[in-house]
Amino acid sequence: xxxxxxxxxxxxxxxxxxxxxxxxxxxxxxxxxxxxxxxxxxxxxxxxxxxxxxxxxxxxxxxxxxxxxxxxxxxxxxxxxxxxxxxxxxxxxxxxxxxxxxxxxxxxxxxxxxxxxxxxxxxxxxxxxxxxxxxxxxxxxxxxxxxxxxxxxxxxxxxxxxxxxx
Numbered sequence: 345x346x347x348x349x350x351x352x353x354x355x356x357x358x359x360x361x362x363x364x365x366x367x368x369x370x371x372x373x374x375x376x377x378x379x380x381x382x383x384x385x386x387x388x389x390x391x392x393x394x395x396x397x398x399x400x401x402x403x404x405x406x407x408x409x410x411x412x413x414x415x416x417x418x419x420x421x422x423x424x425x426x427x428x429x430x431x432x433x434x435x436x437x438x439x440x441x442x443x444x445x446x447x448x449x450x451x452x453x454x455x456x457x458x459x460x461x462x463x464x465x466x467x468x469x470x471x472x473x474x475x476x477x478x479x480x481x482x483x484x485x486x487x488x489x490x491x492x493x494x495x496x497x498x499x500x501x502x503x504x505x506x507x508x509x510x
Contacts, residue, residue, distance in 0.1 A: 354387050354391070355387065355388075355434065355440045356385050356386075356387070356393055356395060356432060356433075356434040356440040356441075356442055357386060357387050357388040357440075358385070358386040358387075358388075358442070359383055359384070359385050359386075359395070359430060359432045359442040359443065359444040360383065360384050360386070360444060361381060361382070361383045361428070361430045361444040361445065361446050362381065362382050362383075362384075362446075363379070363381070363446060364446050365446050365447050365448065366446075366447055367425070367447045370425060370447035370448050370449040371446065371447065371448040371449070372448075372449055372451050373405075373406075373414075373416045373448050373449070373450055373451070374416065374450075374451055374452075374453050375416055375417065375418050375419070375420060375450055375451065375452055375453050375481060375482075375483050375485055376415070376416055376417075376418050376453065376482070376483060377415075377416050378413055378414060378415045378416070379413075379414045379416075379448075380412055380413055380414075381399070381408065381412040381413075381414055381428055381430070381446070382412055383395070383397045383412070383430035383432060383444060385432050385434065385442070393434060394434070395432040395433065395434055396432065396433050396434075397410075397412070397430050397431070397432050398410070398430075398431045398432075398433075399412055399414075399428070399429070399430055399431075400428070400429045400431070401414065401426060401427075401428055401429075402426055402427045402428075402429060403421075403422075403425060403426025403427060404417065404421040404422070404426060405417055405421070405424065405425070405426030405448055405449075405450050406426075406450065408428060412430075414428060414448075416448075416450045417450060418482075418483035418485075419483050419484065419485065420450050420451075420452065420483075420485045423449070424449045424450040424451060425447065425448075425449050426447070426448060426449075426450075427445045427446065427447055427448070428445065428446050428447075428448060429443055429444070429445045430443065430444050430445070431443050432444075452480075452481045452483075452485040452486065452487035452488075453481035453482055453483065453485070453487065454481060454487070455479045455480070455481065455487055455489040456480060456481050456482040457479070457480050457484075458477050458478070458479050458489075458491075459477065459478045459479075459480070460475060460476075460477050461475065461476045461477070461478070462475070465509075467509070471510075472508055472509065472510045473508070473509045473510075474507055474508050474509075475493075475504070475507045475508075475509060476507055477491050477507070479491070491507070493505065493506065493507055495509070
């Protein structure tokens with residue numbers, strides 16, 4: 345919780361953002377998903393105040409509209425970490441401005457594609473060939489997945505174990 349207090353009674357003294365998370369335990373948002381954020385202003389006595397909010401997304405993690413609807417980026421940049429920042433100004437124009445922030449990490453979505461390397465191979469009988477596979481989500485972000493190898497066909501052409509065809 346980011347809390348900044350001002351002197352005048354009845355003036356904006358505290359701004360809370362929800363959902364709230366810090367850098368060490370950020371919100372986990374899947375690539376392309378949307379989350380609604382809210383911000384509430386209070387006076388020093390805890391009275392709910394009417395405030396105008398300006399929203400920002402920092403760190404290339406996505407876009408937030410001025411109603412607080414955040415849409416995570418599809419492609420994850422760097423480590424996927426960033427901040428959602430609410431800047432509030434009291435509606436009665438007393439001149440007090442506060443900011444509150446929350447942290448988010450964009451994570452890959454579920455597996456969508458498997459890329460096999462090599463994509464095509466011709467080998468002589470008795471030879472061995474190592475294949476590798478990479479898995480991505482719908483936005484081409486690498487994602488973790490268990491790979492189960494098998495050979496499919498009407499005639500026996502060989503076996504595969506841990507990606508090695510023989």
